[in-house]
Amino acid sequence: MSLKEGSRRRGQELEDAILDAAWAVLDEHGYSGFTFEAIAARAGTSRPVLYRRWPQRTDLLLATLTKFWAGQPIPLPDTGNLREDAITLLRRAGVGRARMITLLGTQLMDYFRETGTSFSDLREQLLPADRRRGGFETILARAVERGEVPDVPRSARVVNLPFDLVRHDMLMTLRPVPDESIIEIVDEVWLPLIR
Template sequence: MALNDGRTTRRRGAELEAAILDAAWHQLTDRGYEGFTFEAVAERAGTSRPVLYRRWATRAELLQAAIRHHGAAEDTTAPDTGSVRSDLLTVLRRSNRQRSNFLVLLSASLGDYYAETGSTPSEVRELLLGRSRTAVDDILDRGVERGEIDPARLTPLVRAVPYSLYRHEVMMTLRAVPDETLEAIVDEVFLPLVAAAQPYL
């Protein structure tokens, strides 16, 4: 509820649902699945448990909705700085700011959720990102057009290398990745895998 000229204004519809899902996301990232209860989310959102139960039957459904809601608000556009190296570092640094806490959550705090639902970290990650084309796909395709990247080397597994290594670093350390490590992922591992051969002068 919010005060407006001394009167109480009730949130309804999409405004109320967005407030609940924002509260649910913060509760999840602060307390993990163990502390992710209807009571805690309702209290954080300034509403009641029956309001939540009318929308989501279980806390697993509420978790899924909160992750989708948060993912939809993220900036997922592909930068175009003029080079694959700079574009990749831009999106990795953005993910480091936006998603490192979520990746820690995937690794350390959702064991009960996986056991309860039979879900996997990959499926939860898909809730956040969806199945749409990624910024990295756009970056790599532009790199092919500019002649920076050899398209024959871009197998699906190779395309996944930057983020696979980034996620590994987060999940092994349970913290954001140092910038020098992000640069090493791009400069020492990925670009040598995909760089187009340079013509002899």
């Protein structure tokens, strides 16, 4: 234990430090780099400490995702204008923690292979029911309330289209989607389909 302040972390403080480290390791090195060795080193602790809490790698993964994905919703914009909400939300998808969550499906292919599951399954498992609706359902519902778009039934396919396309682009390029692409998706694809 290399901490200079002389105190050992215990309980929740230690657990938080470990999960912070785990998330950072997952982000930087993917699931193949998500090892007890790497995470313990990153957290400045020893492997038995991790094993005591999470006997399997998958346990630690789920704990990490519960904290950083399930436990912290992405804030939704509420600009009073649907197009602005959509564009803002799509921009958010490409940076920071949200970026990581957007690309999580790709980071966890080995986990899915091991467990015979998929990103959809994981989402079902970890997110509370009210969180499973995408952000686009919410901002569209608000627009309907404001009378900005007609109140007609729309398939989830159409509602979530912008986000799906942005995620796809991010997967292809591993870069944030440029603004002109975001605007293209909203203006040329999505808005024509919902208006």
